Amino acid sequence: MSKKITGIGASEGIAIAKAYVLVEDHIKVSDTKVKDTKKELKLIDEALSKAKKDLSNLQKIALEKLGPEKAAIFEAHEQILEDPAMSEEWNKLVQEEFCNAAFAVKTVADKYSAMFLAMEDDYFKERAADVKDVTERLIRYILNMPVLDLATIAEEVIIVADDLTPSQTAQLNPKFVKGFATNIGGRTSHAAIMARSLEIPAVLGLKNITTTVKSGEMLAIDGQTGNLEIAPSDVKAWATKEEQFKKIKQELMSFKNKKTITKDGFDKFILEGNIGAPKDVEAVLSNGGEGIGLFRSEFLYMDNDHFPTEEEQFVAYKKVVEDMNGHVTIIRTLDIGGDKKLSYFKFPEEMNPFLGYRAIRFTLDRKDIFREQIRALLRASAFGPLGIMFPMIATIDEFKAAKQFTLDCKKELEKEGVKIGKDLQIGMMVEIPAAAVNAENFAKHADFFSVGTNDLVQYSMAADRMSENVTYLYQPYNPSILRLLKMTIDGAHKHGKWAGMCGEMAGEPQAIPLLMGLGLDAFSMSATSILRARSIISKLTLKETQELASKALDCETTDEVLKLVDALLAKSEK
Numbered sequence: 001m002s003k004k005i006t007g008i009g010a011s012e013g014i015a016i017a018k019a020y021v022l023v024e025d026h027i028k029v030s031d032t033k034v035k036d037t038k039k040e041l042k043l044i045d046e047a048l049s050k051a052k053k054d055l056s057n058l059q060k061i062a063l064e065k066l067g068p069e070k071a072a073i074f075e076a077h078e079q080i081l082e083d084p085a086m087s088e089e090w091n092k093l094v095q096e097e098f099c100n101a102a103f104a105v106k107t108v109a110d111k112y113s114a115m116f117l118a119m120e121d122d123y124f125k126e127r128a129a130d131v132k133d134v135t136e137r138l139i140r141y142i143l144n145m146p147v148l149d150l151a152t153i154a155e156e157v158i159i160v161a162d163d164l165t166p167s168q169t170a171q172l173n174p175k176f177v178k179g180f181a182t183n184i185g186g187r188t189s190h191a192a193i194m195a196r197s198l199e200i201p202a203v204l205g206l207k208n209i210t211t212t213v214k215s216g217e218m219l220a221i222d223g224q225t226g227n228l229e230i231a232p233s234d235v236k237a238w239a240t241k242e243e244q245f246k247k248i249k250q251e252l253m254s255f256k257n258k259k260t261i262t263k264d265g266f267d268k269f270i271l272e273g274n275i276g277a278p279k280d281v282e283a284v285l286s287n288g289g290e291g292i293g294l295f296r297s298e299f300l301y302m303d304n305d306h307f308p309t310e311e312e313q314f315v316a317y318k319k320v321v322e323d324m325n326g327h328v329t330i331i332r333t334l335d336i337g338g339d340k341k342l343s344y345f346k347f348p349e350e351m352n353p354f355l356g357y358r359a360i361r362f363t364l365d366r367k368d369i370f371r372e373q374i375r376a377l378l379r380a381s382a383f384g385p386l387g388i389m390f391p392m393i394a395t396i397d398e399f400k401a402a403k404q405f406t407l408d409c410k411k412e413l414e415k416e417g418v419k420i421g422k423d424l425q426i427g428m429m430v431e432i433p434a435a436a437v438n439a440e441n442f443a444k445h446a447d448f449f450s451v452g453t454n455d456l457v458q459y460s461m462a463a464d465r466m467s468e469n470v471t472y473l474y475q476p477y478n479p480s481i482l483r484l485l486k487m488t489i490d491g492a493h494k495h496g497k498w499a500g501m502c503g504e505m506a507g508e509p510q511a512i513p514l515l516m517g518l519g520l521d522a523f524s525m526s527a528t529s530i531l532r533a534r535s536i537i538s539k540l541t542l543k544e545t546q547e548l549a550s551k552a553l554d555c556e557t558t559d560e561v562l563k564l565v566d567a568l569l570a571k572s573e574k
């Protein structure tokens with residue numbers, strides 16, 4: 001029986017495929033004693049050979065998709081499984097103490113990860129997570145529980161999950177993963193951002209989709225409207241929708257090599273792409289992007305098993321700057337904390353991690369980690385125009401401290417004879433209301449602003465961007481947000497600086513006319529939104545968007561603002 005559910009449309013496109021339900025069921029290991037020790041040893045042996053096979057498979061896939069460095073992680077995991085000391089210990093527990101296979105492996109794994117965790121050296125500390133990861137796979141095989149590897153999916157599916165972590169999303173192969181549907185998350189959650197950069201349709205915030213749908217059932221999703229249908233009654237209608245979507249996308253391709261220009265000839269707006277990894281540059285360029293307005297450098301850290309070294313970061317940043325071939329690249333320094341965690345670093349427990357120890361607050365406190373990144377960025381600046389951008393700036397003192405630290409690192413490098421780019425810019429995200437209100441003063445110190453509306457809206461409205469329960473409050477078009485945007489843009493311009501936006505709002509069709517009218521200089525968005533933005537800009541005059549913005553600032557509610565915008569957009573289509 002067909003069933004329709006509506007969630008939040010988070011990444012455009014239509015997908016029709018079988019569901020692949022990803023539920024990380026909890027492993028329960030009992031300590032029951034056994035008589036038949038031979039049987040238990042055999043279970044361990046069989047599990048070991050299955051796990052080793054998986055790992056060499058994963059290694060091959062990672063080598064192809066992610067490069068030799070990531071592949072080496074799986075090689076290290078294989079080595080752990082081959083460690084004679086560990087296997088000797090678990091075999092002994094079975095033979096001499098009559099432990100069951102899973103309990104024996106778990107006991108040894110716990111001992112070794114605790115031992116690694118207690119070590120001083122960060123490298124060894126990190127090995128604790130590896131031991132846990134790899135032995136968990138072994139225990140799952142022993143207990144005959146499903147082992148889910150996203151990277152090995154080899155048929156067309158729609159992934160159904162509670163949420164998807166950035167590293168899980170990075171494993172997905174878009175050739176087979178046609179879409180995803182999750183219980184939690186909204187348009188600005190990281191799963192959504194990744195889905196858009198991978199160009200995979202996604203519907204999020206479906207509350208309990210993991211219990212409503214079963215693996216293997218047919219699903220159809222519309223990533224724009226947020227509609228999902230289980231066992232669709234009219235597959236043909238869905239296929240037609242998919243065709244229409246592809247056709248519109250094709251039509252927009254005609255804007256790829258065109259200038260970004262308004263109907264009345266204003267050609268100063270710049271359309272850029274947001275990326276999470278060097279490989280994403282390709283999509284920005286193939287969608288006609290004129291720069292990178294946001295490189296979320298935290299993915300380099302999250303998709304890793306250690307803090308990336310200066311050299312590792314330099315290689316990544318240099319590649320992006322070079323691939324952008326003279327167009328500007330804005331790289332944001334580590335924005336970690338909140339929902340973005342590291343497997344190899346334990347953040348302090350806080351009641352409100354989104355308001356806590358994160359982003360610039362963390363890096364200013366951990367200058368050792370910050371230094372590696374700043375040096376890597378400065379070195380990359382010699383290869384093309386680069387902007388360094390600090391996240392979550394709340395006070396002038398924070399910005400000045402981060403800027404001074406950057407300048408000190410620059411001096412140090414110059415002393416070492418390292419060349420630094422002459423076009424280097426040092427700017428900041430405006431994503432905390434305090435920074436927007438004080439923009440005019442910040443603009444005396446910063447070279448540029450980039451508004452992070454994903455956070456600015458959540459902090460201004462006190463509405464968690466991840467919560468599907470308060471989405472009604474998540475209102476980028478609320479006149480109060482528009483006023484904060486005006487303060488930010490005017491503040492920058494007063495001191496001859498430029499103001500961009502890299503929050504998701506920058507690529508939304510209804511936001512574009514307002515942002516044009518407010519005088520935003522650079523719009524940075526998911527690669528797939530760039531051509532549509534160029535098409536919208538081409539149909540509007542600067543004058544009518546300025547009139548729209550001025551009226552919108554006087555509105556009382558979001559609905560009033562959106563009515564004005566929709567009327568102008570409808571007129572522009574005639």
Ligand code: PEP
Pocket residue numbers: 188294296335431451452453454455456502503504
């Ligand atoms: C933002 O807050 O708008 C932003 C671009 O940063 P992130 O989504 O990574 O928090």
Ligand code: MG
Pocket residue numbers: 431452454455
């Ligand atoms: Mg942010």
